[in-house]
Each structure stands twice: as C-alpha cells, then as structure tokens.
Amino acid sequence: GQQLNQSPQSMFIQEGEDVSMNCTSSSIFNTWLWYKQDPGEGPVLLIALYKAGELTSNGRLTAQFGITRKDSFLNISASIPSDVGIYFCAGQLSYGGSQGNLIFGKGTKLSVKP
C-alpha cells in the first residue's frame, strides 16, 4: 500500500531555532495536510495544501506542497517551548467520491533540548 516517509523521527529544539521536517512518498497526492498532536489530545490541523507548488503560512509555520506532488515540508521559525509535540503529515490521494481518507506519516516528535 501507499506509504509516507516522514523525517526526522524526532528532534530537539532550542528556543529561537528554526525547525524543518518533511514527508515524501512514491505516490502522487492531491492534498497535503500537516497536524500537530499534544499529549492526550487529538491531532489539530495546522496547514492544508491543495495545489502543487503551493506555499502557505500560518503564523510562524510555513508548509509547501512539492512540485512533483510526492512531497511536502513544514518549517517552524523561531521555535518556542509550546511548539513541542508530535507533528504529522498526511497525504490524500483523492477527494470527493467515496475515498478521501488520509495516509499518515509516522510523525516527528519535537522535544526541548536538555
């Protein structure tokens, strides 16, 4: 089946640093979504991307839908302590009709540097 490779699996951040993570696949997606999950909570949508090449920002977060439609990245600028959590990418193969389910990456866990 389709798979998403999300990297890195985990990373440590120091307040003020920029953070970058990405997802790649061998499949072509029509939609890329980025979620953040805090402990004990459900994933919360951060950014949705619908067109190849699209670059979208949400505050300090910026995400891009790759030109090949097989990848996407998420950048966090000037990180703050509340950025810690698990970030998931999700690709959607189709929209409309009876499909529309997402394929999720396994997540990037952001922690604070000790």
Next chain:
Amino acid sequence: NAGVTQTPKFQVLKTGQSMTLQCAQDMNHNSMYWYRQDPGMGLRLIYYSASEGTTDKGEVPNGYNVSRLNKREFSLRLESAAPSQTSVYFCASSHQTGTGNTIYFGEGSWLTVV
C-alpha cells in the same frame, strides 16, 4: 463550537467484552472516520463513511463494526474485545471544499483491554 466529540474518553474492558465508541460532529460534514493510533504505527484507518447510509472498510477493520446513525453520528463497536485492540481511537469528520478535503479530529478515546 464543539467540532468532533467522542465518548468515552477512557475505558477499560475485559477480553471478550463488547463496547461502542460514540462520535458526533456538529459541522455538517458528509464524511466521518474512525482511526486507531498505536506507538510507532501512526494513525491507521479502521472504517469510514463517505455519507449518511454508507460505510467502507479502511486499513484495519477486523474486529470492528460501525454504524452511521445519521449525518452527525458515527459509532464504532467492538463485539468481543481483544488485548490487541488496546489503543487510542480517534473519530474524525471532513468536508470537501472546491479544492480538496480537510479532516478534523476528536480528542481521542483511550481503550485498554485486559
């Protein structure tokens, strides 16, 4: 705005017991989903319902049944719980815009089968 609401938040079951997880959304979305989340496995789709009256299997449907009671509600039933079904369960719903689908999650149900 409640969004996606699922109950119960926590449940402990004995092997062989049955239970139903309830989910309701107030966003007038057509599509609803049930996912499970396990460490190292990411989010995996159990069942989804593209619209009221329809349900389809996802990636890991065995041991589960679903009911799309109406447009708002989508329940997940475990007929005979097994320890392998210990997991965190997320209900989600989605709407389609002119450009694509966006999925919103509930806060999760933590299920332990002993």
